[in-house]
Amino acid sequence: MGDHTDVRLETQDGTVVAYFAPNFEVKPKISNDLHEADRSGGDPPVVRDGQRYSHDLSVQGVFEHSSNLPAAHADDVESMVGAAPVTPRDQVNRLVYYATQVGGPFHLYEGADEYTATDPADVNLRAGVYPAVQIAEITPPSQAGLPRFEYAVDFTVGVPR
Template sequence: MADHTEVRLEKPRENADDDVVAYFAPNFEVQPSFDNDLFTAERATSRPTVARDNQQYSHELSVEGVFEDSDRLPDAHRADVEAMVGSSPATARQQVNRLVHYATQVGGPFYLYEGTDEYTAESTAAMDVQNGVYPAVQIASVEPPSQGGLSRFEYSVQFVVGVPR
């Protein structure tokens, strides 16, 4: 089982520690996607399709998982979640609400850490893809549960990976 800090979302702050927005581990699945916007043109009869690689990629991530009430978590995870939301115990709903608040009221960029990969570069010069340093992320969508009162909430978060202009 992964450590709870291994996959987390943070909001960078100048002159202070970054704010942890969410701990996604250990109940998560991360799906990266690199989509190439190829030029393609069909040709008549037996001639092959024209395909040109313009090197125009979009990079997206989706994270799906489960937030749980803190009293159901291991001690270190419980302590960090309770400190993050400022409540003991911390409910799954509070964790979802925190994520939605940062997505809709605070905005990005955000830093996403996934094991040895980090999505923290805010400029092209800061990127080092060969060493797992990718551009920071923006939250494209959050799909929280609609029902309340549960001790476990499934979530889905879609991120776009990129640097500001």
């Protein structure tokens, strides 16, 4: 199991928004926006590749109550939120606040890979430096007061304009 800092979301100035590790799964998705058209008369469909790719990430996992976390992780979560103890709802609310009130782009760190480039010249795929992320969707649980909150956060990867 990785350290709690292995997968984390930060603002551009380094403020930690959320620790996603170790209860996480990161799923990247690279999609091509193909032009497709059906043809009549039994001819095969036409597909044109315009090389228009999008890069998305989904982070799914569980926020835990800080009293259930290892000491270093609990200390960092409590310091991040500015309270002790920290509930799963506190962590989700922090994420929602930064998504809706502060906005991105955000920096996402996933082990040796980082999604931090805000300029195309800073992207270095060989070194694991990808464009920064924007939060596209947050799916928290609907019930309050749970000791564990399952969540999903979808990100779009790209440089801001």
